Amino acid sequence: MTLFELARLQHAFDLSRGFADLPFAQGTTAGDDAERLGKQEFALMGLAGEVGEVAGILKRARREAALSGRVEAGILGGLEGEIADVLAYVLKLATTADIDMESAYLSKMALNAHRFRRRQTGEPPGLSLCGPPGSGKTSVARALMEGSSGNRAIYIEQFEENPFLGDVQVPNCVFDADQSQRWFLSRMEEFLASQSDLDVVLDQDPTAIVAVYSALLHDQGRLTRDAMLDHLSRLVGMEVQRAEILAARRVILLDAPASVLAQRCISKFGSPPDERFLDDLRIRFAAIFGQLPNVIIVDASQPLVTVISQVQSLLHNHLPSIETRAGATLRSGDAGGLGKAEK
Secondary structure, eight states: OOHHHHHHHHHHHHHHHTOTTOOTTTTOSSOHHHHHHHHHHHHHHHHHHHHHHHHHHHHHHHHHHHHHSSOOTTTTTTHHHHHHHHHHHHHHHHHHTTOOHHHHHHHHHHHHHHHSOOOOOSSOOOEEEEOSTTSOHHHHHHHHHHTOOSSEEEEOOOGGGOTTOOOTTSTTOOOOHHHHHHHHHHHHHHHHHTOSSSEEEESSOHHIIIIIIIHHHHHTTSSOHHHHHHHHHHHHHHHHHTHHHHTTOEEEEEEOOHHHHHHHHHHHHSSOOOHHHHHHHHHHHHHHHTTOTTEEEEETTSOHHHHHHHHHHHHTOOOGGGGGOTTEEEOTTOTTSOOOBOO
16 A cells, blocks of 8 residues: 555544544634644654654663663564554644645655765766756756766757657646656666766756656646656656765756746747746745755856856866755856855
8 A cells, every 4th residue: 555545544544433533622713723733733742652652662672682681582572563553643643734645755855865965985976957948057068068078978858859748838738748757757767877987967957857847747737646756756766776876966056037047948949938937947946956955056147158167167176065055056256166055
């Protein structure tokens, strides 16, 4: 069974036994929010109690080992049931808070892939670019490719080759959003699988494919919950399977005002995009990447040659301070260091 199914089963069981209607502050007149808060507190207290039961079993086992030098058979026998009770109360708490545990867990794991980074062992860390359309990702990546001495592998996202792609900024545009996103993920997976110990640059961060664009399509009603979960699962799997490339990567978020992005999109695509759509994308990118510890925001409204120069500087600079600076911003004149972090 999935976590979603387990949560539904737990809630059905609680309803059948009258446990689902046990708010901590029953009878409140403050409305549904106060009653829900009471139920969350009740579930949390139960969870704390069950965690205490697990701790008690381990404490007794540790005490026995300290006194006798061994752990008696059976002393850990109750651990399985108590851990199951912990899960039951986690499911109760998620249900009272209307949290989809599977989606929340996979989304958190995708962000943890950036937060918990593998210690570098001397190899050049990977670099990925991300940002809304018109931010200059592909132009920067191509410039890096032209300046490469041949020991750098650069991924260019050829979106125009996607046979399933539709106009994501038009909500009523009919296209196979699921297959379109799978195509992007598959191309990224194929590229990463073909690399060994080369210095890798990606002109799209894999997290953006799912956490920004798949999430947008899901919010628009074009992706089902199951499809969104599958994309998240593939993203986390990619982070695990290609950790030698991804686990120490730095991310450059290219950002510019929607008006600047719109003008560049006209030059590139020949049609004016909706600036409200671009603003929505900027908000989504900022929400996902803005506070991650391996991200530097580059002001992409600067001339392209300046942006390229700054990214090139970052590519050749390991930037040890990046580990403690989330969402730091690099502006003109700061190519060798970090600017002030934007909140």
